[in-house]
Amino acid sequence: MTDPIADLLTRIRNALKARHAEVAVPHSNLKHEIVRILYQEGLVTGYRLAESEEGEGHGKVICIALKYAKDKQPVIERLRRYSRPGLRTYVGYKELRPVRNGMGLMILSTPKGVLTDTQARQQKVGGEALCTIW
Secondary structure: OOOHHHHHHHHHHHHHHOOOOEEEEEOOHHHHHHHHHHHHOOOEEEEEEEEOOOOOOOOEEEEEEEOEOOOOOEOOOOEEEOOEOOEOOEEOOOOOOOHHHHOOEEEEEEOOEEEEHHHHHHHOOOEEEEEEEO
């Protein structure tokens, strides 16, 4: 797998379109931090680490409980990979603008850890723009 973050976003996107309650993705520390931010921002109802079952591969998986509105519409409307392995995109904190007029968020990998665009502006730190979500 050349882009594990794109794989994470695609699995979440596909599970939301299929109206699944939960989706399992292979574990990595970066994916775990991205899912933690999704949980903190209220875009998923929860997550947990589990051992993979037979046929799913080896090691740990992250089980993500997806969140839907009352009319069964997904809370997450769009997930978009920003920086990618072939073209890394870095932004300074002064260049960060609110996503969708503050209705969305950008997730960044910074020297202070994985942060949202709002947290990065507050801490005055830039980094690699991983993805945008709204």
